[in-house]
Amino acid sequence: MPPSVFIVSDGTGITAETFAHSILAQFDQKFRLVHVPFVDSIDKAYATVQKINEAVALDGRRPIVFTTLVDSASNEVVKGCNALVLDMFQTFIEPLEHELEIKSTHAMGRVHQNADTEEYKNRIEAINFSLAHDDGQSNRNLAEADVILVGVSRSGKTPTSLYLAMQYGVKAANYPLIPEDFERGKLPTPLLEHRTKMFGLSIDPQRLAEIRNERRPGSKYAAIENCRFEINEAESMMKREGIKWLSSTHKSIEEIATTILQEIKPERPSHY
Amino acid sequence: MPPSVFIVSDGTGITAETFAHSILAQFDQKFRLVHVPFVDSIDKAYATVQKINEAVALDGRRPIVFTTLVDSASNEVVKGCNALVLDMFQTFIEPLEHELEIKSTHAMGRVHQNADTEEYKNRIEAINFSLAHDDGQSNRNLAEADVILVGVSRSGKTPTSLYLAMQYGVKAANYPLIPEDFERGKLPTPLLEHRTKMFGLSIDPQRLAEIRNERRPGSKYAAIENCRFEINEAESMMKREGIKWLSSTHKSIEEIATTILQEIKPERPSHY
Numbered sequence: 200m201p202p203s204v205f206i207v208s209d210g211t212g213i214t215a216e217t218f219a220h221s222i223l224a225q226f227d228q229k230f231r232l233v234h235v236p237f238v239d240s241i242d243k244a245y246a247t248v249q250k251i252n253e254a255v256a257l258d259g260r261r262p263i264v265f266t267t268l269v270d271s272a273s274n275e276v277v278k279g280c281n282a283l284v285l286d287m288f289q290t291f292i293e294p295l296e297h298e299l300e301i302k303s304t305h306a307m308g309r310v311h312q313n314a315d316t317e318e319y320k321n322r323i324e325a326i327n328f329s330l331a332h333d334d335g336q337s338n339r340n341l342a343e344a345d346v347i348l349v350g351v352s353r354s355g356k357t358p359t360s361l362y363l364a365m366q367y368g369v370k371a372a373n374y375p376l377i378p379e380d381f382e383r384g385k386l387p388t389p390l391l392e393h394r395t396k397m398f399g400l401s402i403d404p405q406r407l408a409e410i411r412n413e414r415r416p417g418s419k420y421a422a423i424e425n426c427r428f429e430i431n432e433a434e435s436m437m438k439r440e441g442i443k444w445l446s447s448t449h450k451s452i453e454e455i456a457t458t459i460l461q462e463i464k465p466e467r468p469s470h471y
Numbered sequence: 472m473p474p475s476v477f478i479v480s481d482g483t484g485i486t487a488e489t490f491a492h493s494i495l496a497q498f499d500q501k502f503r504l505v506h507v508p509f510v511d512s513i514d515k516a517y518a519t520v521q522k523i524n525e526a527v528a529l530d531g532r533r534p535i536v537f538t539t540l541v542d543s544a545s546n547e548v549v550k551g552c553n554a555l556v557l558d559m560f561q562t563f564i565e566p567l568e569h570e571l572e573i574k575s576t577h578a579m580g581r582v583h584q585n586a587d588t589e590e591y592k593n594r595i596e597a598i599n600f601s602l603a604h605d606d607g608q609s610n611r612n613l614a615e616a617d618v619i620l621v622g623v624s625r626s627g628k629t630p631t632s633l634y635l636a637m638q639y640g641v642k643a644a645n646y647p648l649i650p651e652d653f654e655r656g657k658l659p660t661p662l663l664e665h666r667t668k669m670f671g672l673s674i675d676p677q678r679l680a681e682i683r684n685e686r687r688p689g690s691k692y693a694a695i696e697n698c699r700f701e702i703n704e705a706e707s708m709m710k711r712e713g714i715k716w717l718s719s720t721h722k723s724i725e726e727i728a729t730t731i732l733q734e735i736k737p738e739r740p741s742h743y
Contacts, residue, residue: 202571211729213638214493221486221539222563225575236729263570267493283570285563291494298535298555299474303497319723326630330605358598361633365724366485451591452637457483457508 201229203254203262207247207277209269212236218287219265230263238268244276251280269305318368325364325371332372333357338389341372345465347393348373349386349437350400351429352420353410355447355455359400362452369465381432386440398459399437399444404430406448473501475526475534479519479549481541484508490559491537502535510540516548523552541577590640597636597643604644605629610661613644617737619665620645621658621709622672623701624692625682627719627727631672634724641737653704658712670731671709671716676702678720 204223206215212234223230233254235247254262264282268274278284292303331337332344334357341347346369348356356373363371380387390397404426411421419425437444443462447455476495478487484506495502505526507519526534536554540546543561550556564575603609604616606629613619618641620628628645635643652659662669676698683693691697709716715734719727 211725213725213729214489217486217489218559222560222567225541225564225577226567226571226573227576228571228573234732236733261570263567269497283566285566287490287559287563288494290562291557291559292497294555294557295494295498295535298533299498299500301498301500304499305497323630326633330602330629333602357602358595358637361598362637365630365634365637453483453485457485460506461508 200258201231202260203233203258204230205233205235205247205251205254205262205264205282207235207238207264207266207268209239209267209273210236212267215265215267215287222265238273238277239270241273241276244268244273247277248280251277251282255281271305322365322368325368326361328370329360329364329372332370333360335374335387341389341393343370344372344393344396345369346371346459346463347390347397348400348459349376349390349397349442350402350444350447351376351407351433353407353414354400354402355452356400358452359447359455359459362456363459366456367460369460376429376433376436378429381429381436384436386436394440394442396463396465397442398463399433399442400455401430401434401437401444401446403446403448472530473503474532475505475530476502477505477507477519477523477526477534477536477554479507479510479536479538479540481511481539481545482508484539487537487539487559510545510549511542513545513548516540516545519549520552523549523554527553543577594637594640597640598633600642601632601636601644604642605632607646607659613661613665615642616644616665616668617641618643618731618735619662619669620672620731621648621662621669621714622674622716622719623648623679623705625679625686626672626674627724628672630724631719631727631731634728635731638728639732641732648701648705648708650701653701653708656708658708666712666714668735668737669714670735671705671714672727673702673706673709673716673718675718675720 204219206212206219208215235250238244238247251262251264262282264280264284266274266277266284266286267288268277269288274286274289296303346363348360348371350356352375360371360373363369374387374390404423407426407430408421408423411426415421445455445458476491478484478491480487510516510519523534523536534554536552536556538546538549538556538558539560540549541560546558546561568575600615618635620632620643622628624647632643632645635641646659646662676695679698679702680693680695683698687693717727717730
C-alpha cells in the first residue's frame with residue numbers, strides 16, 4: 200500500500216500539486232495522490248481533516264499532507280490532523296514578511312491571474328495566435344510572433360508552441376520544414392525576414408520514424424531512410440542559416456520551452 | 472526600485488517559479504523577477520552567487536532567492552550569497568525522509584516526465600486529440616474523449632480543452648452550441664450518447680460581446696442582444712439536458728479546469 204498524499208488548497212491546488220510532484224519525484228516510492236481543492240471555509244477544513252484521518256486507519260500509517268492554505272484559521276484546523284503536514288505557505292510567508300517589513304495580505308485565490316487582467320487577456324490572445332499559426336497555417340501577422348519554431352513534421356513544434364503561449368503568454372508560431380524546402384535548399388520565403396525569432400527543433404530519426412509510424416504505418420513518410428534524410432537536411436539547413444536549435448528526443452515540453460526562452464529572450468513580464 | 476527575486480533551479484525552474492508566484496502574490500508590492508534555470512554544476516552555482524550579489528549593490532537591498540537545487544553541494548554554494556534564501560527543497564525533503572524512513576535520491580531533472588515515458592506519450596496524444604477535436608471539427612472517436620466541453624462561441628472552450636490536455640493528459644474535445652442547435656432545441660446529435668462526459672461553459676453576455684467585438688467589430692455575432700439570446704438559450708439547454716456547467720467570466724483557465732476534473736472525474740493517474 201503506497202503512502203497517501205493529500206494536496207490541500209483553498210484554490211485549484213495546482214501550485215501545491217506541481218510542488219508536491221517535484222518533491223515526491225525524489226523518492227523511489229509510489230504514492231497515492233488525493234486532491235482536495237477549494238478548501239475555502241472552516242467547515243471544509245474540518246471535512247478535510249476527517250478525510251485525512253480516515254486514511255490513517257485504511258493505510259495503517261500517517262499520510263503526508265501538502266497545504267497551501269492562506270487563511271490562518273483553516274490552516275490551524277488542517278494542521279490538527281494525524282499526518283505529516285508540510286505547510287508550504289506559512290513556512291515561507293513569515294521570513295518574507297520579516298525581510299520585506301510588510302505584512303502579507305492573506306487574500307485567497309491570488310495565484311492565478313484573474314480573467315479580467317491585461318496579463319490574462321494577453322495569454323488568451325497568445326493561445327489564439329499560436330493556434331492560428333500552427334503548422335504554417337497562416338503567414339499573416341508573422342511580424343507579431345515572439346517566437347517562430349521550425350522543424351520537420353512531428354518534431355514537437357505544436358505542443359511546444361502551445362505550452363509557450365499557455366504558460367508564458369508568448370506568441371509562438373510554428374512552421375514545418377518540408378521536402379520542397381530541402382530541394383530548394385532555402386528556408387520557406389515568409390520566414391526569411393524573421394530569422395532572429397526563429398528556433399529549430401530536431402529529433403532522433405529512429406524516434407521520429409516511430410512517431411510517424413503510429414500516424415501513417417508503413418508509409419514513405421514514416422520510413423527510417425526518409426526520416427534520416429529529412430533530419431539530416433533540416434539540421435544542415437539550420438546550421439547554414441545560423442538558426443539555433445535543439446534535439447527534442449529526450450526533453451520534456453517544459454525543458455524545450457525554457458531553453459527557447461533563454462535563447463530567444465522574447466519580452467516577458469518580469470515585474471508583477 | 473522593486474526588490475529583486477531570483478528563481479534558481481537545476482532544471483527549468485517552472486516549479487520554483489509557480490511557487491514563488493503564489494507566495495509573492497500575497498504581498499502588495501512589485502517585484503523584479505530574474506530566472507536562473509539549469510544551474511546543474513558547482514561553477515554555475517558560483518556564477519549565480521555572483522549575479523545575486525551584484526544585485527545587492529544595484530538595488531541597495533538584499534534580494535530574495537527561491538531555490539530548488541537537488542545537489543547539496545551546489546545548494547550550499549548558493550546559500551552563501553547575500554540574500555534571503557528560501558530553500559524549497561531541503562526544507563521539505565528532510566522531514567519527508569524521516570517520515571518515510573528512506574533517503575531521497577538527490578537525482579536532478581526528475582520533475583518533468585521524461586519524453587520516453589508512457590505518461591508523457593499520453594500527454595502528447597491528449598494534446599493532439601484536443602487539437603483535432605477543437606470547435607466540433609471532428610466527430611471521429613468522440614467515444615475516446617475523457618471530457619466534452621460545450622458552450623457558445625468564445626465562451627472559453629478552446630483554452631480550457633488545451634489546458635486539460637497539456638496539464639493533465641485529459642483528452643478534451645469541445646463542441647460549439649450554435650443558433651441552429653437553439654432552433655432545433657436539441658443538443659448536436661453526435662453528442663447525445665456522451666452526456667456523462669459533457670460539461671458546459673457559459674459567460675456573462677456583456678463580456679462575451681466585448682470578446683466577440685474584438686474579433687468581428689460591429690457584427691450581429693458580437694451584438695449584445697445576440698449574445699444575451701445565445702447565452703440564455705445555451706443555459707436553458709444545459710439545464711434541460713442535465714449538463715453541469717459554470718460561468719467562465721471571472722475564472723482563470725486553471726480554476727475552470729480544476730472544477731471540471733472534480734465534476735467529471737475522468738481517469739487520471741493517481742499513483743506515480
